Amino acid sequence: MRDLILGQVLSYTADPFAAGPDAARLTEGLVVEGGKIIAVGPADALHRSYPEATVTDYGTDLISAGFIDAHAHYPQTAMIASWGKRLIDWLNTYTFPEEMRFSNQTYAEDVANRYFDLTVSNGTTSVCSYCTIHSESVDAFFGAAAARNQRVWAGKTCMDRNAPDGLQDTAQSAYDDSARLLSKWHGQGRASYVITPRFSPTSTEDQLAALGSLWADNPDCLMQTHLSEQTDEIAWVRDLFPSARDYLDTYERHGLLGRGGLYGHAIHLEPREKSRLAEVDASLIHCPTSNTFIGSGLFDMGGLKAAGHRIGLATDTGGGSSFSMLRTMAAAYEVAQLRGRSLHPSELWWLATAGSAQALHADHLIGNIAHGMEADLVVINLASTPAIAQATTRASTIWEAIFPTIMMGDDRAIRDVWIAGKRRV
Ligand code: GUN
Numbered sequence: 001m002r003d004l005i006l007g008q009v010l011s012y013t014a015d016p017f018a019a020g021p022d023a024a025r026l027t028e029g030l031v032v033e034g035g036k037i038i039a040v041g042p043a044d045a046l047h048r049s050y051p052e053a054t055v056t057d058y059g060t061d062l063i064s065a066g067f068i069d070a071h072a073h074y075p076q077t078a079m080i081a082s083w084g085k086r087l088i089d090w091l092n093t094y095t096f097p098e099e100m101r102f103s104n105q106t107y108a109e110d111v112a113n114r115y116f117d118l119t120v121s122n123g124t125t126s127v128c129s130y131c132t133i134h135s136e137s138v139d140a141f142f143g144a145a146a147a148r149n150q151r152v153w154a155g156k157t158c159m160d161r162n163a164p165d166g167l168q169d170t171a172q173s174a175y176d177d178s179a180r181l182l183s184k185w186h187g188q189g190r191a192s193y194v195i196t197p198r199f200s201p202t203s204t205e206d207q208l209a210a211l212g213s214l215w216a217d218n219p220d221c222l223m224q225t226h227l228s229e230q231t232d233e234i235a236w237v238r239d240l241f242p243s244a245r246d247y248l249d250t251y252e253r254h255g256l257l258g259r260g261g262l263y264g265h266a267i268h269l270e271p272r273e274k275s276r277l278a279e280v281d282a283s284l285i286h287c288p289t290s291n292t293f294i295g296s297g298l299f300d301m302g303g304l305k306a307a308g309h310r311i312g313l314a315t316d317t318g319g320g321s322s323f324s325m326l327r328t329m330a331a332a333y334e335v336a337q338l339r340g341r342s343l344h345p346s347e348l349w350w351l352a353t354a355g356s357a358q359a360l361h362a363d364h365l366i367g368n369i370a371h372g373m374e375a376d377l378v379v380i381n382l383a384s385t386p387a388i389a390q391a392t393t394r395a396s397t398i399w400e401a402i403f404p405t406i407m408m409g410d411d412r413a414i415r416d417v418w419i420a421g422k423r424r425v
């Protein structure tokens with residue numbers, strides 16, 4: 001069974017930060033079979049080559065690769081938009097009490113299902129999430145993703161200090177539980193396990209070393225953590241690790257720096273940290289709604305991209321204030337403006353799709369519309385509200401037609417979503 005899907009099909013031939021906005025292409029259709037894209041091109045040619053295909057015609061709607069959220073905390077779904085705190089207070093006041101509830105499998109499953117409903121309705125087809133310290137939270141996440149056949153990444157969050165009783169493991173149990181969950185879930189269908197020390201302040205050196213050795217034993221897994229998000233946090237790391245050269249060194253000296261490392265936030269970086277991150281080709285994950293919401297700072301997208309860093313885009317739910325990658329692109333635009341760089345809509349859209357896929361080392365599978373890629377698609381109504389519709393009436397280029405949706409769009413702009421070649425109704 002083949003599907004011929006028609007609309008304004010957006011794809012990329014290169015990274016627009018390097019190649020310019022012309023790295024994007026528009027065509028009229030694609031054909032999907034067995035969960036993959038088997039052809040892309042003009043409607044006439046596709047009709048001729050695949051006359052028996054079932055046709056779904058989205059008219060002037062935009063068809064893109066589904067959005068990829070490269071850093072989220074699904075267990076924070078229920079406490080998103082909690083008022084008035086900065087990072088450490090916010091963790092202690094809102095986050096940790098909520099994460100305690102995930103020892104209960106039923107609660108974890110309920111939130112995981114709600115999380116996927118919310119993200120898919122916002123056009124996000126893949127996510128890379130933290131779970132909690134509880135194995136139940138990992139099983140709930142991967143179970144809910146498998147039921148939807150979504151390509152996902154996640155891991156058990158490890159913490160053995162500076163967190164409440166009931167939300168701590170140990171160096172040994174973090175290693176053992178992570179290893180068991182890794183062998184249970186990694187490579188099962190579209191699931192990938194990610195080794196997940198939360199951040200240096202909540203792990204002892206023993207725990208960081210244990211997870212470093214787990215990563216060395218499983219080098220095809222990604223590793224995710226947080227890095228240099230807030231200045232108070234960095235000062236705390238300096239107190240906790242007096243002999244470390246800098247924040248990154250607290251990971252580096254325990255085998256937690258490498259290609260396949262995902263470093264969330266990465267705002268207040270020292271020159272040594274930047275050069276080591278670039279040298280090993282690590283991924284930096286930009287979480288702009290979180291960075292403004294928690295008051296963390298302004299990520300240097302222009303400078304870091306120019307220096308060749310691998311960068312993905314993410315909501316950081318629920319430090320981030322939205323489940324929407326459209327809203328996240330808007331925040332990335334605003335943060336970059338405050339640093340004197342106007343990100344082109346082509347660059348923003350690339351970050352939310354192919355850029356995040358590159359950051360997750362999955363750009364051969366997802367994040368673009370091209371022959372052989374997995375058929376995860378989002379269909380966007382470019383006139384989804386009266387405010388957006390009136391702003392696009394004079395658009396003379398595709399980017400002028402898309403930018404109002406980036407800046408003002410929400411889940412009302414999501415006309416449809418396809419996951420692994422199946423339309424999600
Ligand atoms: N640093 C350590 N844990 C977290 C978290 O849950 N959210 C954010 N934004 N930063 C963190």
Ligand code: ZN
Nearest residue numbers: 071073264316
């Ligand atoms: Zn985070």
